[in-house]
Amino acid sequence: MTRSTAARRRWGRWQWLTAGVLVLLIVAPATAGVRLTVEGAPDFLADNIRAHIDTRVGLTSRLAVRFYRDQVRSQVRQALEALGYYEADADIRITPVRGDWALAVRVTPGPRLSWRRVDVALTGPGRDDPAFRQLLEALPIRPDQGVNHRDYERSKRALRNLARQRGYFDYRFTTVRLAVNAAQGWADARITMESGPRYRLGAVRFSDAPLRDEFLQRLVPFKAGAPYHADRIAELSRRLLDSGYFADATVDVLRDKPQGRRIPLAVTLTTRPRNTVTTGIGFSTDEGPRGQLGFTRHYINNRGHRLESGLRLSPVRQRLDARYEIPLGDPLNDHLAVTAGWENEDIEDSRSERYTLGLSRRQSFRSGWVRTQSLRLLEERFRSGEDRGRSRLLMPGISFSRTRSRGGVDPYRGDAQRYAIEASARDLGSDVDIARLRLANNWLRSLGTRHRFQLRADLGAIATNAFARTPTSLRFFAGGDQSVRGFAYRSLGPIGADGEVTGGRYLATGSAEYSYAVAADWRAAVFVDGGNAFDHLDAVDVEVGTGVGVRWQSPVGPLRLDFAWGVSRDQPPFRLHLSLGPPF
Structure with a gap:
C-alpha cells in the first residue's frame, strides 16, 4: 500500500465521520420545543405565515438552529408571496428561553400586489351552459x-370540477398564464x-337481484340520453x-367504455335480508307501558310487493294490523296499499272495538307534500258515555300532509x-x-x-244526521300528552247525563311552548x-293547562x-306527562 493510498483512505474516513456528525446534529431527537410569535402583519397574513412554518422540529445545536432559520425564511417568503406581498421584509430571530426555543417573526408587509387583468374564458359547447356562466361570474x-x-388555483380547480360534474370529460386548458410584476405591483391572470x-x-x-330489471329501471331517476350530471x-x-x-x-360510471357520447352505468346491489322482525317497548302517560312486535317481508315477488304487519299492546289499547303494498309507476313515491286491522280501546269513559279493511294510494311530491286517497270499510262496536251501538261505514277520504325538519x-x-276529510253515506x-x-x-x-319556540293547533269537525251512532274512533276528545296537558288522556269533551265524557262533534286545541338549553x-x-x-259552536268550554317541563336528548x-x-x-x-319521540 502506498502512502498516498493510505492518506486517501484516512481522508475518506474523516469525510464519512464529518457527514455523520452533521446528520446527528440536524436530525437528532428533539430536546426543546419551538414557540412561534408573528408581529407586524395583519391577522389574515399572520395566520398564513403560521400555517406555512413547521414548528414540529427538534433543535439540539446552533448548527441545527442555523439550518432551521434558513428553512423558516423560505417558508415565510412563500406565505407572503402567496397572498401578494412580494416586497415584504421579515426579521427572524431564534433564541433559547427556559429550555425551549422562541421563534419571533417580525414582518414589514410592504405594498400588496393587485390583479391588473383577469381573463377567464370558456370555449366550446360549454360556453352556452348556464352553470358555467354562473361560475365565471362567481370566481x-x-x-x-x-x-x-390560492384563489387563482381555486378558480382553475372550480372549472375542472364543474366540467367533470356536468359531463365535459374531454375538457382541456388551452391557456394557463400567470404574470407577476412585483416592482410595479400588479399581476395578470389568463x-x-x-x-x-x-x-x-x-x-x-x-347486478343480479331478486327483482325484475323492468322494476329496477323504474327506480332510475333519468332516461337514457339525459345530459350527464354527477347529481x-x-x-x-x-x-x-x-x-x-x-x-x-x-x-360505477364506466367512462372508459363510452357508447358514442353516452356513459353507461353499472350498479352493484346488495339485497337486504328478505324478512325483518322488530320489537320495541315504550311508555307514555297517555297509554302507560306498551310493547310492539313487527314483521316485514321486504319483497314478496320480483315486482317489489311488500308485506308489513304489527302487533301493539298497552293497558288501554291493543292493535293488530297488516299492510300489503304494491309499488306503482314511481316505486319510491307512488304506492297502492291494501290494509286490514283490528283494534280495541278502553280509555276513560269510552270503549271501542273495530275492524277495518282499506285500500289507499299514497303519492309523494317534490314539494314535500304527500297525498293519500283512501277507501276504508269500518265496522265498530262502541260505548261512549250513554251512547252505545254498532256501526258499519264505507268511507272514502283524502288527506294532505307534509313534515319538514332540520336537526335529526x-x-x-x-x-x-x-x-284530512272522510265521509260516509247511507246511499x-x-x-x-x-x-x-x-x-x-x-x-x-x-x-x-x-331559545326554542313551538306552536301547535288542532281543529276538527263532524257533520252527521245521527251523532249517537257515530263510532267512538271518529269522535273528538281532548286532554293528554299531545293535547291539553294537565288533564288525563281523552278526559275532556261533552259530558253526558251519566257524568261521562261522550266525545264531541268539534275540536279546537292549541299550545304554545318555550324551552331554553340549560x-x-x-x-x-x-x-x-x-x-x-x-x-x-256557541257552547265552547275552554280548558287551560300550564306547567313546566324537562327535555332530554337521550x-x-x-x-x-x-x-x-x-x-x-x-x-x-295535577298531571305528570312523560313521552318519548320527536316533536312531530
Missing part, C-alpha cells in the same frame, strides 16, 4: 383585488378552457337505498301539517251519513342555540295549552317530562 379573482394565489362536448347518461345495468348518479344511489330493498348500492331526531326547526251502504274534517299544524323555530342535551320548558272538544331519542296543572278548574288537577 374569486377579479381586477383591482389583492392577489391571492385562463382559457376548452370544454369539449358534453356526454350523456347511457343505459343502467344492474343524477347520487340520486340514483339514494333512491335505490331509500326503496328499502337493498342494504347497499354502488354505482331532535329538530331545532321544522313544521308539520296534516289536513252507499253505510249506517250513518258522516263527513269528518281534521286540520292539524305544528310549528317549531329556534333563536340561536338556546346544558348539553338538556332543556327546560314552560308551556300553556288550551281548548276542548264540544258539541255546539340515547334512544328525545324524552319529554312535563309537570302540568289544569288551571281552568277551581281545584286545578
Whole structure:
C-alpha cells in the first residue's frame, strides 16, 4: 500500500465521520420545543405565515438552529408571496428561553400586489351552459383585488370540477398564464378552457337481484340520453337505498367504455335480508307501558310487493294490523296499499272495538307534500258515555300532509301539517251519513342555540244526521300528552247525563311552548295549552293547562317530562306527562 493510498483512505474516513456528525446534529431527537410569535402583519397574513412554518422540529445545536432559520425564511417568503406581498421584509430571530426555543417573526408587509387583468374564458359547447356562466361570474379573482394565489388555483380547480360534474370529460386548458410584476405591483391572470362536448347518461345495468330489471329501471331517476350530471348518479344511489330493498348500492360510471357520447352505468346491489322482525317497548302517560312486535317481508315477488304487519299492546289499547303494498309507476313515491286491522280501546269513559279493511294510494311530491286517497270499510262496536251501538261505514277520504325538519331526531326547526276529510253515506251502504274534517299544524323555530319556540293547533269537525251512532274512533276528545296537558288522556269533551265524557262533534286545541338549553342535551320548558272538544259552536268550554317541563336528548331519542296543572278548574288537577319521540 502506498502512502498516498493510505492518506486517501484516512481522508475518506474523516469525510464519512464529518457527514455523520452533521446528520446527528440536524436530525437528532428533539430536546426543546419551538414557540412561534408573528408581529407586524395583519391577522389574515399572520395566520398564513403560521400555517406555512413547521414548528414540529427538534433543535439540539446552533448548527441545527442555523439550518432551521434558513428553512423558516423560505417558508415565510412563500406565505407572503402567496397572498401578494412580494416586497415584504421579515426579521427572524431564534433564541433559547427556559429550555425551549422562541421563534419571533417580525414582518414589514410592504405594498400588496393587485390583479391588473383577469381573463377567464370558456370555449366550446360549454360556453352556452348556464352553470358555467354562473361560475365565471362567481370566481374569486377579479381586477383591482389583492392577489391571492390560492384563489387563482381555486378558480382553475372550480372549472375542472364543474366540467367533470356536468359531463365535459374531454375538457382541456388551452391557456394557463400567470404574470407577476412585483416592482410595479400588479399581476395578470389568463385562463382559457376548452370544454369539449358534453356526454350523456347511457343505459343502467344492474347486478343480479331478486327483482325484475323492468322494476329496477323504474327506480332510475333519468332516461337514457339525459345530459350527464354527477347529481343524477347520487340520486340514483339514494333512491335505490331509500326503496328499502337493498342494504347497499354502488354505482360505477364506466367512462372508459363510452357508447358514442353516452356513459353507461353499472350498479352493484346488495339485497337486504328478505324478512325483518322488530320489537320495541315504550311508555307514555297517555297509554302507560306498551310493547310492539313487527314483521316485514321486504319483497314478496320480483315486482317489489311488500308485506308489513304489527302487533301493539298497552293497558288501554291493543292493535293488530297488516299492510300489503304494491309499488306503482314511481316505486319510491307512488304506492297502492291494501290494509286490514283490528283494534280495541278502553280509555276513560269510552270503549271501542273495530275492524277495518282499506285500500289507499299514497303519492309523494317534490314539494314535500304527500297525498293519500283512501277507501276504508269500518265496522265498530262502541260505548261512549250513554251512547252505545254498532256501526258499519264505507268511507272514502283524502288527506294532505307534509313534515319538514332540520336537526335529526331532535329538530331545532321544522313544521308539520296534516289536513284530512272522510265521509260516509247511507246511499252507499253505510249506517250513518258522516263527513269528518281534521286540520292539524305544528310549528317549531329556534333563536340561536338556546331559545326554542313551538306552536301547535288542532281543529276538527263532524257533520252527521245521527251523532249517537257515530263510532267512538271518529269522535273528538281532548286532554293528554299531545293535547291539553294537565288533564288525563281523552278526559275532556261533552259530558253526558251519566257524568261521562261522550266525545264531541268539534275540536279546537292549541299550545304554545318555550324551552331554553340549560346544558348539553338538556332543556327546560314552560308551556300553556288550551281548548276542548264540544258539541255546539256557541257552547265552547275552554280548558287551560300550564306547567313546566324537562327535555332530554337521550340515547334512544328525545324524552319529554312535563309537570302540568289544569288551571281552568277551581281545584286545578295535577298531571305528570312523560313521552318519548320527536316533536312531530
